[in-house]
Amino acid sequence: xxxxxxxxxxxxxxAVLAFLYIPVVVLTAYSFNANRTATVWTHxxxxxxxxxxxxxxxxxxxxxxxxxxTAASIAATGIALMAALAxxxxxxxxxxxxxxxxxxxxxxxxxxAVATLLLFVSLGISLGxxxxxxxxxAFCIPFAYLPIRARLDGLSGSYxxxxxxxxxxxxxxFRRVTMPLLWPGVMAGFTLAFVTSLDDFxxxxxxxxxxTTTLPVYIFSAIRAGITPEINAISTVMLLISILxxxxxxxxxxxxx
Amino acid sequence: xxxxxxxxxxxxxxPALAIILLLIGLPLGLMGWVSLLQKGGSSGVDWSAPxxxxxxxxxxxEEDFDGTMILNPTYLVIFLRSVAQAAVTTFLCLCLGxxxxxxxxxxxxxxxxxxxxxxTIPFWTNLLVRNYAWLIILREDxxxxxxxxxxxxxxxxxxxxxxxxxxxxxxxxxxPFMILPLYSVFEKFDWRLIEAAHDLGATRRRALKRVxxxxxxxxxxxxxxxxxxxxxxxxxxxxxxxxxxTAMLGNVIxxxxxxxxxxxxxxxxxxxxLAIMLVVMTAMALWRNRRxxx
Numbered sequence: 403x404x405x406x407x408x409x410x411x412x413x414x415x416x417a418v419l420a421f422l423y424i425p426v427v428v429l430t431a432y433s434f435n436a437n438r439t440a441t442v443w444t445h446x447x448x449x450x451x452x453x454x455x456x457x458x459x460x461x462x463x464x465x466x467x468x469x470x471x472t473a474a475s476i477a478a479t480g481i482a483l484m485a486a487l488a489x490x491x492x493x494x495x496x497x498x499x500x501x502x503x504x505x506x507x508x509x510x511x512x513x514x515a516v517a518t519l520l521l522f523v524s525l526g527i528s529l530g531x532x533x534x535x536x537x538x539x540a541f542c543i544p545f546a547y548l549p550i551r552a553r554l555d556g557l558s559g560s561y562x563x564x565x566x567x568x569x570x571x572x573x574x575x576f577r578r579v580t581m582p583l584l585w586p587g588v589m590a591g592f593t594l595a596f597v598t599s600l601d602d603f604x605x606x607x608x609x610x611x612x613x614t615t616t617l618p619v620y621i622f623s624a625i626r627a628g629i630t631p632e633i634n635a636i637s638t639v640m641l642l643i644s645i646l647x648x649x650x651x652x653x654x655x656x657x658x659x
Numbered sequence: 660x661x662x663x664x665x666x667x668x669x670x671x672x673x674p675a676l677a678i679i680l681l682l683i684g685l686p687l688g689l690m691g692w693v694s695l696l697q698k699g700g701s702s703g704v705d706w707s708a709p710x711x712x713x714x715x716x717x718x719x720x721e722e723d724f725d726g727t728m729i730l731n732p733t734y735l736v737i738f739l740r741s742v743a744q745a746a747v748t749t750f751l752c753l754c755l756g757x758x759x760x761x762x763x764x765x766x767x768x769x770x771x772x773x774x775x776x777x778x779t780i781p782f783w784t785n786l787l788v789r790n791y792a793w794l795i796i797l798r799e800d801x802x803x804x805x806x807x808x809x810x811x812x813x814x815x816x817x818x819x820x821x822x823x824x825x826x827x828x829x830x831x832x833x834x835p836f837m838i839l840p841l842y843s844v845f846e847k848f849d850w851r852l853i854e855a856a857h858d859l860g861a862t863r864r865r866a867l868k869r870v871x872x873x874x875x876x877x878x879x880x881x882x883x884x885x886x887x888x889x890x891x892x893x894x895x896x897x898x899x900x901x902x903x904x905t906a907m908l909g910n911v912i913x914x915x916x917x918x919x920x921x922x923x924x925x926x927x928x929x930x931x932x933l934a935i936m937l938v939v940m941t942a943m944a945l946w947r948n949r950r951x952x953x
Contacts, residue, residue, distance in 0.1 A: 408765075408867065414758035415774075421755075422781050422834065425792035432795060481674045488671035503675055505683055510892025510936065512909045513929045516916045517686035520693055520926065524704065540682035543675055594783070601785040604894060608916065618787050625791055625899065629798070637788040644784040652776050 426641060433634035450635035460636060463620040466531060467600055470616060474538035475546070475595035481539070482546035482595075483588060487580075490554050504548075506541035514541070515605045522609065529611030537609055538599045545598045546591035549655055553587025586657040593651035597644050687933070694926035703922040714927035734911065734928075741907040742935075744822065744897075745890035748829040752837035752886045753879065755830070760841035760878075764848065775842070782835035790828050790899045797824055797900070820902030828896035836885040844878030877947070884943055888936050908932050 436447035454460050485503055489496055506514065518537050519529075527533055561583065565575040581588075603618035610619055617640065624633050694714055699705030718738075721731040763774045781789065796803050797818040804818050818824060848871070856866040894909030901907070908928060915925025 408758070408761050408863070411758040411762035411765075414755065415762040418755050418759050418834070418838075419777060421831065422777070425789065425796055425831070426781075426784075428796055429788070429792040481678060484671040485675035488668045493665075493668065499672060499676070502679055505679055508888065508936075508940075509683065509687075510889065510909075510932055512892050512894050512912055513690075513932055514683055514686065516912055516925060516929060517690040518682060519916060520704075520922065521682075521686040521689050524689065524706075536682060540678050543679060547675075597783050601783070601787075603785070603787045618785060621791070622787055622895075625794070629795065633791070634795070637785075637791055640785050640788050645780055648780055648783040649776065652779065656772075 429634055429641070430638045433631065433638040435631065435634075438631060450631040451639075454632055454636050454639070457632070459615070459620065460617075460632075463615045463617045466614055467617040470531060470534050470538060470606070471596050471599040473535045474542050474599045475592055477535070477539040478542035478595045478599075479546040479550075479588060479592040482543050482591060483550055483584075485543070486547055486550040486554055489551065504544045507544050511541070511604045515608045518605070519608045529609050530614045533609045533611070534606055534614070534616070537605050538602060541602075541605065542595035542599055546595040549590040549594060549651070550584065550587045552655070553584055553590075557583055586654045590651040590654040593647050593654065597647045597651075601640070601644060690926045691930055693923050694930045696923045698921045698923055703920055705923075714924045715931075717924060718927065718931065737906055737908060737911055738931075740822070740905070741891055741909075744825060744829060744893075744907060745887045747826050748833060748890045749837075749883045749886045751826065751830045752834050753883065755834060756837035756841050756882060757879075759838050760845050763838075763842050764845035771846075778835050778838050778842075781831075782839070786832055787895050787899075789832060790896050793824070793828050793831060794819065794899050797827075819900060820905070822901070822905050824900040825897050825905050825907075828900040829890050829893060832893075832896055833886045833889060836889070837882040840882040840885060841875065841878045844875045848874065877950075880943055880946065884939065887939065891935060892932055 433450060434446045434448070435444065436449060437444040482503075485499075489499060489503075515537070518533075521527075522529060522533050557580075561579050562575050565579045566572075570578065601618065602616075603622060606616045606619050607622065610616060615623075617636070621633060621637060621640075624630065692710075693704055695710035695712065697705045697708040697711075697713070699708070716728075717731075718734045719731065720728040723729045759778070763771055763778075766774060795801065798804065799817060799819065804816075807818060808815050852870050852874070853866050856870045857863075861869065891907075892909050893907055894913055897905055897907045897910050898913070901910075908931075911928050912925050912932070915921050915928065919925075
């Protein structure tokens, strides 16, 4: 008798996996359906994918999303890397500092989004890409920080000590020893920050202003206007990108230390 | 040496703390202030209004024609529905998440990693898109609705735009938040304790109840918190899968900052949401302290 096996847990787990993945499969299947009414299956086709490629509003929204996610995740990763190096060793106030850094994870996003809108409007900061990059950088920081910290915690300090014993100065030690060892963590953090920003809807929804839609904001307004096969296709693309990037980050995080 | 290390640490931490305090702390503080003001002006807020708790009173009472205050149940109902939906979702996630986390912990190393990835992927994919997938599944002329109506004896039912659809959507959205903390507890669990329980004559069920459950309580509490709090502030799920009669607090906030354009009132609703969150988190911290002391 295996003590770790409990009755019915296997069956429930399989049902939960089905619950998690069937909607994704259904959505993907419908995106290949040639019929516009979407409930009737005629035959497979790539028509809707061809159509989203030539839709100018989707192109503009995609471009905005890419610029936003790239800028916000690079900024957040840089800032988070510095913070992770600073909190590597214990100091008084470390746990408070970490709580502040992780604030965006626990606060309800809609509250932070409308509060940021309030701040920007009252300071006269115009809404749009710049405003979104600022706000996205703030909430991406913990997503970049946590994998970098996890990697740092797993690093033994002896390599750095050895480098310093061999007369490498602090900067050289960091560049030639710490950074190469830390690199997978930094990349994992960057990827997660990028995915988080790319997939964000609420913050962008309130801060996008007229004329600068991102892809999720475009999808939301399109759904509100009615279900179309184009939405299925663009949603499937977004899912696929997230799945690929998250798997990448997962494997980066598990790279040999 | 010590002071230069402190300075270096401060400089490294400065950008992160500055950004979070300026772009999250400061806006929340401003929102607390605005919740005491009145609407008006071009930006939506009358900055010269004398601060009052009028917006908070409006959540419960409204002024009648003759100036007396009468109870207005509109927001109370939405408030209670949000708490109830969050509680139901947390319970459903717990019922589904416990067996999954338990099963995962008993797998081989590879099996655990594969499951971890499979549970993590939905957590990172677009929330909007995942709720939209349910919109397709549950919609009126879809195959699910037709299948359900074929066997449902009490006349045609609509699967979409009701509280059940919102509960399904919320459970779907936040289930990974429950499974991951539970799994991390089960993974570290000392299984010899169960062996000992069995040696002492406990049945499987009794071992689960008396040995496993008390030890995994921290994971249950952490997971419940991670599900309950985002549920309370949910906007996308009730907006897509709920109808006009199933609004939650998030929808009220969005409406006040959008079409209704009463920012101070929306700010007051947001502050209430934060306050509930704070109460729940404080209760959990107290529970943890008491547990640690015991």
